[in-house]
Amino acid sequence: MDSRRSEFISGVKAELPITLGVIPFGMIYGVLALGAGLPASVAQAMSSIVFAGSAQFVAAQLFGTGTPGLVIVLTVFVVNLRHMLYSASVAPYVKRLDAKWKCLLAYLLTDEAYAVVITRYSRDTAYPAAPPNRQWYFLGAGLTLWSTWQVSTAVGILLGAQIPSSWALDFTLALTFIALVVPALDDRPSVAAALSAGVVAVTAASLPYKLGLMLAAVLGIVIGLALEARQASKNDQRARAS
Amino acid sequence: MNVWLTILGAGVITFAIRLSLIALMGRLEVPPLVQRALRFVPPAVLSAIIFPELLRHSGPLDVSLGNTRLLAGGLAALIAWRTKNVLLTIGVGMTALWILQAVLLR
Numbered sequence: 380m381d382s383r384r385s386e387f388i389s390g391v392k393a394e395l396p397i398t399l400g401v402i403p404f405g406m407i408y409g410v411l412a413l414g415a416g417l418p419a420s421v422a423q424a425m426s427s428i429v430f431a432g433s434a435q436f437v438a439a440q441l442f443g444t445g446t447p448g449l450v451i452v453l454t455v456f457v458v459n460l461r462h463m464l465y466s467a468s469v470a471p472y473v474k475r476l477d478a479k480w481k482c483l484l485a486y487l488l489t490d491e492a493y494a495v496v497i498t499r500y501s502r503d504t505a506y507p508a509a510p511p512n513r514q515w516y517f518l519g520a521g522l523t524l525w526s527t528w529q530v531s532t533a534v535g536i537l538l539g540a541q542i543p544s545s546w547a548l549d550f551t552l553a554l555t556f557i558a559l560v561v562p563a564l565d566d567r568p569s570v571a572a573a574l575s576a577g578v579v580a581v582t583a584a585s586l587p588y589k590l591g592l593m594l595a596a597v598l599g600i601v602i603g604l605a606l607e608a609r610q611a612s613k614n615d616q617r618a619r620a621s
Numbered sequence: 622m623n624v625w626l627t628i629l630g631a632g633v634i635t636f637a638i639r640l641s642l643i644a645l646m647g648r649l650e651v652p653p654l655v656q657r658a659l660r661f662v663p664p665a666v667l668s669a670i671i672f673p674e675l676l677r678h679s680g681p682l683d684v685s686l687g688n689t690r691l692l693a694g695g696l697a698a699l700i701a702w703r704t705k706n707v708l709l710t711i712g713v714g715m716t717a718l719w720i721l722q723a724v725l726l727r
Contacts, residue, residue, distance in 0.1 A: 396706075397707060421624055425631075442624070462635070470643045471646065473643055474643075482640060553675060556670055557697050558706075562702065563664060564664060573667075577668040577671065577672030579669070580669035581673050581682065591673075592669045596665045596669050599664065600662065604654075604661065
């Protein structure tokens with residue numbers, strides 16, 4: 380099997396477990412968008428044009444309350460601003476690709492695809508001498524998530540209000556993120572980054588437009604960096620003393 | 622603004638955010654500080670989504686034993702830490718939430 384195909388397939392395989400958490404999320408979005416008064420065609424189109432779960436939730440709710448379009452676009456911008464961090468994070472690994480690949484992979488760069496792709500890419504010890512064709516891994520993971528999202532939105536639209544809210548299916552989103560984050564907390568700076576970001580997010584949750592989320596993320600990153608720098612200087616001193 | 626135009630605008634702006642640094646970084650060198658910071662992006666961003674979901678799902682801060690999402694989420698975190706298994710984490714977390722809701726909220 381050539382390496383493009385095997386990279387693509389391992390990307391698909393790595394993404395599949397994540398889709399379990401995404402399917403209910405997509406269905407709930409479909410249900411919620413119809414409930415907010417969006418026509419089925421618009422609800423489905425938003426899943427392929429915007430392709431960003433939490434932003435779509437917020438946008439659908441805002442449509443429902445008659446918010447002006449410009450405000451909705453601005454809100455989507457703020458909610459999705461965290462993807463700029465992901466963009467920066469994957470950029471070193473895709474910088475040798477041509478513009479077409481970059482655009483395609485950027486379109487597929489969601490929370491769930493990013494988490495899978497970056498786990499694999501940061502394990503590649505050969506970096507920066509990148510293994511050939513590993514963009515196909517990214518494509519496999521991204522397209523798997525994309526298809527899941529389109530189909531689960533459609534199912535949600537079809538089922539409409541038949542799913543009782545007592546099933547609490549929206550909780551699968553938090554569970555998916557827990558499954559992605561916790562195993563990656565393998566040293567003190569990353570634990571500190573996660574805990575501090577979490578505490579700030581809870582404290583600032585009432586700020587509008589998910590600003591609390593951005594504030595929390597930035598503070599978490601700064602604290603992680605500071606702790607890492609302190610550990611490094613301690614290790615230096617110890618090395619010099621011995 | 623028309624609904625379709627709004628969705629198109631939201632899509633373009635989302636795509637522009639995702640492409641931004643992918644497109645720029647081919648031309649610029651990444652400063653070492655930024656490279657070190659990137660490792661903390663996933664734990665910081667995802668925790669900032671998880672914590673409010675567990676601790677103030679219905680609005681106000683709730684750290685009581687009646688908070689079913691906090692208990693189920695805590696159990697899921699334990700499973701994730703011990704097994705690193707995504708499916709098992711989601712399955713156990715969801716089952717725990719349903720059981721807790723049935724027991725505590727009746």
